[in-house]
Amino acid sequence: MTADDSFGRIDDEDYPAYTMGRAAELLGTTQGFLRAIGEARLITPLRSEGGHRRYSRYQLRIAARARELVDHGTSVEAACRIIVLEDQLEEAQRINAEHERTAESANPTSAA
Secondary structure, eight states: HHHHHHHHHTTTTOOEEEEEHHHHHHSOOOOHHHHHHHHHTSSSOOTTTOOOHHHHHHHHHHHHHHHHHHTTTHHHHHHHHHHHHHHHHHHHHHHHHHHHHHHHHOOOOOOO
8 A cells, every 4th residue: 555545545435544542532432332333333443454343434433323322221122222213304305306406407387
């Protein structure tokens, strides 16, 4: 890998740049919490060649949302389910908006 390749990953949301310890530190949580949301299949960290978990910025945002819910009294399992449902709702709303734009462009209303 060249230096140019490495610099290109700086802005990559999906690049697994954070170790479990660093991820837990950034989130202000424990490594056990990260393991728990991994076991609940909310996020699946990539593994280094040595088998260590590595997290991306995108995964850290999801974990931060889970921590927020847990901090407000939601169980880890319920928090993970809520986040999945929120994601599904967002995707459905995006698809609906896209269909509406397509329908409007196919059938423009004429001004009277």
